[in-house]
Amino acid sequence: MKQMRVWSGRFAGLAAALLVLGCQTAPTPVVSGAVVQTSVAPKTVAPPTIHLNLPDAWGGQLLCTAADCLLGAVEHENNKLSLFRIKGRTAALLDQQPLAYHPDSAAWLSPQLLVAAVERSSSLDIFRVGNGKLTPLVQAKVGFAPRDVLVLSATAGKYRMLATPYSGKEIAWVDWNEERPQDSQTHKATWCEAPWHPARVSQLPHSVQSGIAVACLDDKKVVAVPESDLSATPKVLASFNVIPRQVRPSPSGLWLYVALETGGRNARIQMQTGELQWIAGDPRGSSAVVALADDLVIWGDDQRLTLQRLDATGGVLQTRELRTSGYSTSLQLQDIDGDGHQDILVLNSAGKRADVIYGPLWEQAQPRP
Secondary structure, three states, rough: OHHHHOOOHHHHHHHHHHHHHOOOOOOOEEEOOOOOOOOOOOOEEEOOOOEEEOOOOOOEEEEOOEOOOEEEEOOOOEEEEEEEEEEOOOEEEEEEEEEOOOOEEEEEEOOOEEEEEOOOOOOEEEEEOOOEEEEEEEEEOOOEEEEEEEEEEOOEEEEEEEEEEOOOOOOEEEEEOOOOOOOOEEEEOOOOOOOEEEEEOOOOOOOOOOOOEEEEOOOOOEEEEEEEOOOOOOOEEEEEOOOOOEEEEEOOOEEEEEEOOOOHHHHHHEOOOOEEEEEEEEEEEEEEEEEEOOOOEEEEEEEEEEEEEEOOOOOOEEEEEEEEEEEEEEEEEOOOOOOOOOEEEEEEOOOEEEEEOOOOOHHHHHEEO
């Protein structure tokens, strides 16, 4: 069932992708378990890229300092939590720890604490990170199989973690006290069917409040609640006749971009007025999204990223493309090598490796007619 969820509506696109790939140069091998150089496409030099041995990476997060970045990510099929160090344009695997069947995501609580959402154990598993090692610390039960974990607050050893389910309507947030774990509490609320990939938004339409927005796969809508009241009745921001896979805000918070799985178009919501704008897309659809600027957006799909410059109405001015190593469902922007340009971490939920593509991303992407 999960493979159907991951690959829904993609078979024609995958066949086309394989045909195209068959006409290109063979992929270069992975070097030392972490890094390879990208191949050069005809007449176009691909951007500098490294690849990580991270199969079926359903979720994870970068944590960067001036010196380097740490990546905590899960291997969904191998039931592992992996810790990588990325320094400049090299990467190394530091440690791995086993998890129960089917971990789905991971996030940083602090530079010393990493949490993973794990389906079979219905839990958020917290690990201490030190000297390049992962040490199991505590397991917070949420009562359902969690798809995502989002850290909402982290102050003085007190943490609030939001867990949303693989399926069903029930969500939970865990208030965990590192010094007094006996004071930790779990709260629950009902949102929508299959609320995947929640995102913090700096404002909600017709409100000055910050909130949490989420794509509801099975209800085919996007909803949001105030961050100050996670148990509030979710407000519907938009409804669709196809599956919304992911929502992410633009850097200023003005727009909330919506990746739509099929239908040949995506969308964005104006977060002051609530206006919905349609954005022309590829018939293969999109499964992930991140915004470089308010009107410069990146969509994730099977073995590629699509970059679009938009006008004020959502019209597409230009389109470019970057190749990836698998089914790209988790995108994170960060200046990883410290050169002043945004780089992108691409976690592929189907595929043998993850990608780090170094910027400037728009300038190095392949123009598409």
